[in-house]
Amino acid sequence: MQLILESLFNGVAIGSVLLVAALGLAIVFGLMGVINLAHGELMMLGAYSTYITQLIFKQVSFLKPFYDSYVIVAIGIAFLVSGTVGILLERTVIRRLYGSPLETLLATWGVSLILQQFVRSVPLAYASGLVIALFFGLFTPLFISDDLLHGAKGKLIRACTWGFSALLGVATGGVLSSLVSKLSRASARNVDVTAPSWMRGGIDFVGITFPKTRLLIILITLISVLVVIFFLDKTAWGMRIRAVTQNRPMSDCLGISTETVDIITFGIGSGLAGVAGVAVSLLGSVGPNVGGNYIVGCFMVVVLGGVGNLLGTILASFSIGIMTDLIGAGRLLTIWPDMPSPLYSTIDFFATTSMARVMIFALIVIFLQFKPTGMFPQKGRMVES
Amino acid sequence: MSIFSTKKSWINLTIWVLLIALIIAAPSVLPVFRLNLLGRYLSLAIVALGVDLIWGFTGMLSLGQGIFFALGGYCAAMFLQLNSAGEFPNGIPEFFGLYGVEKLPFFWEPFKSSIFTIISIWLIPAIIAGLLGYLVFRNRIKGVYFSILTQAALLVFFNFFNGQQKLINGTNGLKTDVTQLFGQMVGSEIMQRWFFWISAVLVILAWFFARWIVRDRFGNILIGIRDDEARVRFTGYNPVIFKTIIFSIAGGLAGISGALYTVQSGIVSPQFMTVPFSIEMVIWVAVGGRGTLLGAILGAVLINYAKSLVSEALPASWMFIQGGLFILVVTALPEGVLGWIRKDGPKKLLFLLGINKKLETYPSLEVNEQGEVKS
Numbered sequence: 217m218q219l220i221l222e223s224l225f226n227g228v229a230i231g232s233v234l235l236v237a238a239l240g241l242a243i244v245f246g247l248m249g250v251i252n253l254a255h256g257e258l259m260m261l262g263a264y265s266t267y268i269t270q271l272i273f274k275q276v277s278f279l280k281p282f283y284d285s286y287v288i289v290a291i292g293i294a295f296l297v298s299g300t301v302g303i304l305l306e307r308t309v310i311r312r313l314y315g316s317p318l319e320t321l322l323a324t325w326g327v328s329l330i331l332q333q334f335v336r337s338v339p340l341a342y343a344s345g346l347v348i349a350l351f352f353g354l355f356t357p358l359f360i361s362d363d364l365l366h367g368a369k370g371k372l373i374r375a376c377t378w379g380f381s382a383l384l385g386v387a388t389g390g391v392l393s394s395l396v397s398k399l400s401r402a403s404a405r406n407v408d409v410t411a412p413s414w415m416r417g418g419i420d421f422v423g424i425t426f427p428k429t430r431l432l433i434i435l436i437t438l439i440s441v442l443v444v445i446f447f448l449d450k451t452a453w454g455m456r457i458r459a460v461t462q463n464r465p466m467s468d469c470l471g472i473s474t475e476t477v478d479i480i481t482f483g484i485g486s487g488l489a490g491v492a493g494v495a496v497s498l499l500g501s502v503g504p505n506v507g508g509n510y511i512v513g514c515f516m517v518v519v520l521g522g523v524g525n526l527l528g529t530i531l532a533s534f535s536i537g538i539m540t541d542l543i544g545a546g547r548l549l550t551i552w553p554d555m556p557s558p559l560y561s562t563i564d565f566f567a568t569t570s571m572a573r574v575m576i577f578a579l580i581v582i583f584l585q586f587k588p589t590g591m592f593p594q595k596g597r598m599v600e601s
Numbered sequence: 602m603s604i605f606s607t608k609k610s611w612i613n614l615t616i617w618v619l620l621i622a623l624i625i626a627a628p629s630v631l632p633v634f635r636l637n638l639l640g641r642y643l644s645l646a647i648v649a650l651g652v653d654l655i656w657g658f659t660g661m662l663s664l665g666q667g668i669f670f671a672l673g674g675y676c677a678a679m680f681l682q683l684n685s686a687g688e689f690p691n692g693i694p695e696f697f698g699l700y701g702v703e704k705l706p707f708f709w710e711p712f713k714s715s716i717f718t719i720i721s722i723w724l725i726p727a728i729i730a731g732l733l734g735y736l737v738f739r740n741r742i743k744g745v746y747f748s749i750l751t752q753a754a755l756l757v758f759f760n761f762f763n764g765q766q767k768l769i770n771g772t773n774g775l776k777t778d779v780t781q782l783f784g785q786m787v788g789s790e791i792m793q794r795w796f797f798w799i800s801a802v803l804v805i806l807a808w809f810f811a812r813w814i815v816r817d818r819f820g821n822i823l824i825g826i827r828d829d830e831a832r833v834r835f836t837g838y839n840p841v842i843f844k845t846i847i848f849s850i851a852g853g854l855a856g857i858s859g860a861l862y863t864v865q866s867g868i869v870s871p872q873f874m875t876v877p878f879s880i881e882m883v884i885w886v887a888v889g890g891r892g893t894l895l896g897a898i899l900g901a902v903l904i905n906y907a908k909s910l911v912s913e914a915l916p917a918s919w920m921f922i923q924g925g926l927f928i929l930v931v932t933a934l935p936e937g938v939l940g941w942i943r944k945d946g947p948k949k950l951l952f953l954l955g956i957n958k959k960l961e962t963y964p965s966l967e968v969n970e971q972g973e974v975k976s
Contacts, residue, residue, distance in 0.1 A: 326927025
């Protein structure tokens with residue numbers, strides 16, 4: 217019983233990282249039919265944001281008393297950072313390739329290469345300055361009244377906001393690099409995020425120790441999923457997103473601005489990648505390649521769960537997580553020691569994390585033979601679906 | 602002669618002449634190190650041809666060609682290891698001793714035969730590609746789904762090969778440059794020259810083969826699948842069979858390419874199955890010109906050459922250049938370089954720059970001195 221509970225917990229912990237990472241991917245894929253290969257790199261940006269937030273809380277005197285709560289601040293910052301970069305990506309690259317998903321796949325791979333090299337060769341302080349400049353440049357016009365943004369005066373105002381944002385970015389970069397010396401040099405080395413003291417150790421319950429970091433990750437995931445469900449089901453923009461997901465041309469005809477829906481969805485999807493990055497940074501060291509370790513797991517979730525239904529994504533992540541733990545950690549063998557010997561030796565062969573992936577992939581391909589469009593396929597009468 | 606009558610053929614002919622001149626001149630001009638690099642790039646051109654067949658002609662973007670590439674490489678390396686294993690204890694390759702393996706694993710046995718190896722280099726990848734393809738295509742999984750499934754398959758194979766120390770030396774891979782073939786060291790200069798020639802000849806043969814495939818009705822069906830698969834199905838063809846066959850052919854080509862690359866680079870390792878390498882193969886084809894077989898060869902050779910030059914000079918900048926290339930080629934140059942040339946791209950560029958003012962949109966009419974149209 218204890219064993220089963222422990223295994224279940226571990227599985228849910230693995231699955232919740234996958235879930236929060238795959239959630240954004242799945243929403244974007246459902247809406248635009250686009251797989252974002254830079255999703256892993258957006259996670260990486262989220263993880264680096266956590267690292268930078270942590271350093272700032274450590275170095276800046278008036279933030280020091282609040283050091284313990286930096287993780288919570290980091291979640292917000294990571295969401296904004298990845299969301300900003302995601303929106304920029306959507307506006308500059310993905311928009312041009314609408315209707316050709318394979319080309320989008322390649323272009324986003326190019327973006328992921330650039331992002332990886334970017335964090336290697338640009339000092340993190342200036343990288344954050346750039347993100348801040350982009351953030352204000354992209355979002356300030358939203359808060360200026362529409363009348364001011366038309367005509368020649370509008371152009372001038374837009375140029376002014378960008379100039380102001382650029383100055384702000386440069387200033388931030390300068391201040392950060394002088395305050396925190398670790399951020400002033402470019403480095404390709406992995407960095408470590410240290411969890412605050414209240415997150416270390418674990419909680420004992422029915423004889424099992426649950427590590428607090430993993431509990432926090434499960435909590436983060438739970439909150440993200442609830443917020444996303446609330447947003448999609450209860451708000452006006454959520455309804456529009458669902459409408460465009462179901463039928464884009466018809467929504468367009470009914471007056472929904474599909475362009476804005478695309479931007480919002482892509483921003484939220486990318487932001488969720490950032491939140492996943494925070495979770496990832498708590499589990500291990502952070503490097504330029506950190507996203508790559510999770511991205512294929514996310515693809516598997518999307519393939520297994522199908523699009524257009526969050527329940528599919530949730531079930532798929534948890535089943536992959538639990539399977540990984542059951543097979544990979546060899547727990548199946550401890551739970552059921554006297555299974556028939558050929559089965560025992562087969563499962564023993566797959567009892568490492570990497571071999572568990574092999575097994576899970578095989579199981580997914582078998583599953584797809586019966587349900588080619590995932591657990592919860594979208595209903596429709598299109599010839600292609 | 603009809604085949605030289607169109608402009609397309611003239612461009613092709615020019616590129617062919619240049620390519621063959623390069624191949625013939627290279628061994629006497631280039632030092633062995635560069636020659637070896639060129640030989641590797643020519644062998645990579647074969648896998649690029651396969652990618653072009655499945656992506657450029659059939660519209661299936663596989664991000665997992667590295668699987669078949671590495672399988673071909675492993676077949677060749679296993680044969681070479683066994684071929685020179687006689688001097689080692691137990692008569693099995695040396696690395697087995699490190700893991701306490703005393704008996705050759707069963708699947709190594711057939712690779713003692715050279716004929717089996719030469720067949721298996723293309724047949725094993727082709728069979729695995731066909732099997733994987735059939736299971737996926739049967740369920741009408743396509744587009745992005747297909748791409749990410751192949752990528753996942755790639756990672757799975759990578760994990761499998763990476764983890765099996767006792768079977769195939771895991772992450773260290775199999776070395777081939779110190780093995781023996783025909784009494785010569787595989788890594789020696791004379792052998793490397795031979796491998797260069799073999800690669801060059803096989804690229805040309807592979808091109809003829811691919812051209813033979815796409816020329817006739819079979820090729821038309823492939824293009825039909827790319828442009829509108831549902832319509833092909835309604836017309837009475839079963840796309841599954843055609844897709845499986847072409848995917849399997851591309852797998853076989855990848856296997857040949859992998860074997861040639863392995864003997865020239867001196868090692869095969871799970872690194873051949875990493876995600877970036879397989880996506881790079883796609884970009885070679887995209888830059889060269891998808892749907893043009895010559896473009897695939899050209900792209901593979903040129904991009905890899907550029908990669909080695911840039912990486913030697915400015916190691917950090919290659920990732921930026923490559924990333925930019927991915928974005929640029931899909932947004933600005935979707936037909937690739939060759940497609941751009943064939944579609945009068947240079948003329949349009951000159952026009953845009955203001956050098957060449959006249960852009961003919963209608964067939965020109967013959968006029969006399971007074972500017973009247975001759976009847």
